[in-house]
Amino acid sequence: MTSPAQNGLVSTYDVVVAGAGVGGVCAAIAAARTGCRVALLESAKEIGGTGVHSPVGLVCTWFDKTGRYINRGIFEELLPYLYVPDSLGRGVIQTYDEHELKQGYLRLLDAEPTLDVVTSSAVTAVEGDGGTIRTVTTADGRRYAARVFIDSTADGNLAAAAGAEFQQGREADGKLQPSTLTFRVDDVDFTAFGMDPAQPDWARWDNLHLIEDALLPLYRKLRETNGTSNPRENVLCFPDRKGRSLLFNQTRIANVDPTDADNMRRAMEEGRKQINEFWEAVRHHPAFAKARITISERLGVREGRRIVGDYMLTAEDCLGETKFDDMVVACGYALDIHDPTGTAATSIREIPGKGYYHIPYRCLMAKGFSNLLLGSRCISGTHEAHSSYRVIPPVSAIGQTAGVAAALCVRLQLEDVRDVSASWIRHELREAGQFVEGECVKAPDQLTTAPVCHLR
Ligand SMILES: Cc1cc2nc3c(=O)[nH]c(=O)nc-3n(C[C@H](O)[C@H](O)[C@H](O)COP(=O)(O)OP(=O)(O)OC[C@H]3O[C@@H](n4cnc5c(N)ncnc54)[C@H](O)[C@@H]3O)c2cc1C
Structure with missing residues (x-):
């Protein structure tokens, strides 16, 4: 300062x-x-x-x-x-x-x-x-x-x-959690995963494995052939509420320091590379026949x-x-x-x-x-x-x-x-409607004595 x-x-x-x-x-x-x-x-x-x-x-x-x-x-x-x-x-x-x-x-x-x-x-x-x-x-x-x-x-x-x-x-060792560049895939045909968005509660947690069962073999093959630098072992994505798109939390970029601009730029490039590798491996799945991909604007820093x-x-x-x-x-x-x-x-x-x-x-x-x-x-x-x-x-x-x-x-x-x-x-x-626990006391409108130091 x-x-x-x-x-x-x-x-x-x-x-x-x-x-x-x-x-x-x-x-x-x-x-x-x-x-x-x-x-x-x-x-x-x-x-x-x-x-x-x-x-x-x-x-x-x-x-x-x-x-x-x-x-x-x-x-x-x-x-x-x-x-x-x-x-x-x-x-x-x-x-x-x-x-x-x-x-x-x-x-x-x-x-x-x-x-x-x-x-x-x-x-x-x-x-x-x-x-x-x-x-x-x-x-x-x-x-x-x-x-x-x-x-x-x-x-x-x-x-x-x-x-x-x-x-x-x-x-x-001072290492931070890895960062992730997320991406969205729109116009997904969920029926090709065996899911029916017309049904109520179709996007249940216990249905999520249907997507991973379909995509994981494709991603594993990519990894086994050294086709990606992504060290992630699984496929992680979430369907939207309307049954149209999937948001992928798939890339994994280690050793990113968000306080270092050069480091962040390199991490963004690595994220884009991992996304392209992944997309090439899975895009021929029937669920993606008409799909479009949008890469997030910013790197996600955990x-x-x-x-x-x-x-x-x-x-x-x-x-x-x-x-x-x-x-x-x-x-x-x-x-x-x-x-x-x-x-x-x-x-x-x-x-x-x-x-x-x-x-x-x-x-x-x-x-x-x-x-x-x-x-x-x-x-x-x-x-x-x-x-x-x-x-x-x-x-x-x-x-x-x-x-x-x-x-x-x-x-x-x-x-x-x-x-x-x-x-x-x-x-x-x-x-204001927030959840709290413990004694709640209305503050005085103004203090007449020196404030009590509660927490030092
Ligand atoms: C890949 C990933 C997956 C996640 N998954 C989930 C999930 O599934 N569910 C969930 O609930 N949460 C998830 N999180 C966590 C969550 O999204 C974030 O941790 C949370 O949104 C952080 O909120 P924030 O307000 O602390 O920071 P941010 O939302 O990052 O906001 C900080 C803001 O400060 C601005 N800023 C920075 N420096 C300055 C400056 N010097 N002056 C002025 N402005 C500045 C930035 O531009 C930014 O807009 C995930 C995070 C990541 C990265």
Whole structure:
């Protein structure tokens, strides 16, 4: 972090959010709904992030083992048509359409009069003193001041530019989960796989093997003849709800560092190569007689920087369902690690017991920073814990929580995000339809005494 510059025009907001993926969109909306003036800065030409520009097809678990929703709030406004599996867990595959998701983001963002969305605006520099951020500067030289900053860049780019401590990759060797370039195949004839989209619930999990049974022999042959550099051992794809297309999560590119632009460019080329190899091997299947292929615009990055916070969530916390007094988010998705070398099978460890765990507010605080919150998958946790909460439903709840906490900090004129009580945040989240556990206390309209430091 550099010292504040003395010249240049500065736009002043209550809250600045960097990154407009699911985390940043939910953070910005949550803060704006309280009346805060919010700037949402996005480096790309369009908002949406990974879920829109490298669509992943599927929405991972947002419910516990009894089917109770544990990620709600803004997430439910974005994807209202999703529903839970039946008691045998055989539910329909929960896919989403990235265009619908983006329209959902825009509808909610446009409804907020105090929210400015600024695209093509990568945060490149951060100015402040000590652990307090004063302004951020974007690549085009514009500067933004705020009381609270939220890093929703997925890779912790704002926090890292401010000098926050971070970790990358697994503990043993620093290797990150592999990246994937997804692609869609439209106009698929599902009847050629023995599936009938005219039937209700045709896209059930227990039908998915029909597609893999048909395509795996073709893909295996490609691998046995050294026809591809893709180390993936299986075929992974998901049918859309309308029975028209398949979204392939097929490529696997190891050793991608999302903070290195050259590395990302090479990975994108490798992804395209793997897709062409795969498509040549399977395109003659009768299901693809009239099919068209569309490669996603951006590389899908599973893991980047994990910012070190006031608490670091561990695999033991997730699998042991640790309950935290400062719980603000729940997560029910498994620990899901795609092998960082790209060669071994994916390791999946389900959350036992009730099937969900708590994420404490301290994981959203960057260590040593008074007015910085983490509002995307870059929150403070280990490589293993991150493999679980990195998916769309919990990240939406993380973003919403960061937005609510920032707004409370602004309204009560607090200097430090640590002075916002988790019970106040939970109260606001519960009022907004979010699932929370623990005491909920309405925050005072204004503070008459010095704030109690709840979490230091
Ligand atoms: C291959 C793959 C498969 C997946 N499968 C699933 C799945 O099946 N189900 C599921 O639920 N989840 C899945 N996920 C996870 C999920 O899609 C993402 O982890 C999640 O969407 C991350 O949201 P986010 O808001 O943290 O980050 P992102 O959506 O990545 O958003 C971050 C945004 O910040 C912007 N940005 C970056 N740097 C800056 C900067 N300096 N200034 C301003 N803006 C910046 C980026 O352009 C981006 O728009 C998958 C992910 C991948 C990669």
